[in-house]
Amino acid sequence: MALAFSKMHGIGNDFVLIDCRERPLPLDTAAIRRIGHRHFGVGFDQLLSIESSQDADCAFAYGVWNSDGSRSGQCGNGVRCVAAWLARDGVLGEGLVRLMSPSGPVRVERLADERIRVDMGEPRFAPAALPFDVPHERDPYSIDVVGRSLKIGAVSMGNPHALVEVADIDAAEVDVLGPQVEHAAEFPRGCNVGFAQVLSRSTIALRVWERGVGETLACGTGACAAVAVLHRRGLLDDEVEVRLPGGALEIQWQGPGHPLWKTGSASFAFEGVWHE
Numbered sequence: 216m217a218l219a220f221s222k223m224h225g226i227g228n229d230f231v232l233i234d235c236r237e238r239p240l241p242l243d244t245a246a247i248r249r250i251g252h253r254h255f256g257v258g259f260d261q262l263l264s265i266e267s268s269q270d271a272d273c274a275f276a277y278g279v280w281n282s283d284g285s286r287s288g289q290c291g292n293g294v295r296c297v298a299a300w301l302a303r304d305g306v307l308g309e310g311l312v313r314l315m316s317p318s319g320p321v322r323v324e325r326l327a328d329e330r331i332r333v334d335m336g337e338p339r340f341a342p343a344a345l346p347f348d349v350p351h352e353r354d355p356y357s358i359d360v361v362g363r364s365l366k367i368g369a370v371s372m373g374n375p376h377a378l379v380e381v382a383d384i385d386a387a388e389v390d391v392l393g394p395q396v397e398h399a400a401e402f403p404r405g406c407n408v409g410f411a412q413v414l415s416r417s418t419i420a421l422r423v424w425e426r427g428v429g430e431t432l433a434c435g436t437g438a439c440a441a442v443a444v445l446h447r448r449g450l451l452d453d454e455v456e457v458r459l460p461g462g463a464l465e466i467q468w469q470g471p472g473h474p475l476w477k478t479g480s481a482s483f484a485f486e487g488v489w490h491e
């Protein structure tokens with residue numbers, strides 16, 4: 216089989232995109248893992264399928280797989296790359312365009328400066344939305360990891376996120392705490408784990424241990440999740456710059472009852488053909 220793909224990234228969070236508008240993704244979990252391998256394959260954080268939409272209100276749909284082959288309900292950096300890919304193909308349309316993600320519709324818009332603006336929907340704090348097995352919603356939660364009681368925030372952006380506030384982003388124990396929280400019993404489907412340092416009311420630094428991948432250079436839904444948790448704690452204004460190792464994203468959120476908007480770049484790296 217020869218499978219054409221596009222290699223893209225959103226501030227260093229990298230993706231393989233496959234055009235599945237005419238036929239379903241011809242890959243099983245093992246094949247996805249082979250393509251995602253950094254040495255034996257192409258390598259990616261996520262694989263994204265571009266699909267025709269079954270929903271009359273959505274122009275297209277997309278699917279999301281992590282490099283370990285697991286599926287996700289959302290990919291914030293990835294949807295910007297899907298939008299840029301469709302725009303390059305001349306089929307995105309002008310203004311706000313609805314795309315169907317695995318966790319429901321989002322709206323995208325290509326700006327004059329080529330960045331992509333996305334309506335990521337409303338953050339959902341109810342534990343069942345993640346899912347997060349705790350008796351009731353609260354903030355912060357305390358979970359036991361490596362014999363310690365860790366305070367976290369929890370929110371869904373269509374995929375599950377835990378958020379740990381830190382005083383020094385460079386000293387955050389991402390590699391130790393990330394996998395422990397990702398695989399904690401309270402998260403039956405795992406979760407992404409963000410580590411955030413509040414720098415001002417309009418700036419945070421963030422690192423993310425991604426479910427099914429490990430630490431990535433950026434995580435779009437992670438940036439949304441961090442702002443949602445910290446804004447609800449009263450620590451942030453409505454417009455925030457999120458500084459990740461791979462670059463910065465702009466997040467706008469007016470609080471509960473409002474959609475959360477994310478703006479950032481989408482970059483093409485190369486086109487290729489996978490043979491197996």
Ligand SMILES: N[C@H](CCC[C@H](N)C(=O)O)C(=O)O
Pocket residue numbers: 228260261279281286287288289290291292293374375407425426427428433434435436437
């Ligand atoms: N690892 C995530 C999916 C990708 C999220 C990230 N790459 C983004 O930009 O939102 C999960 O399993 O929920």
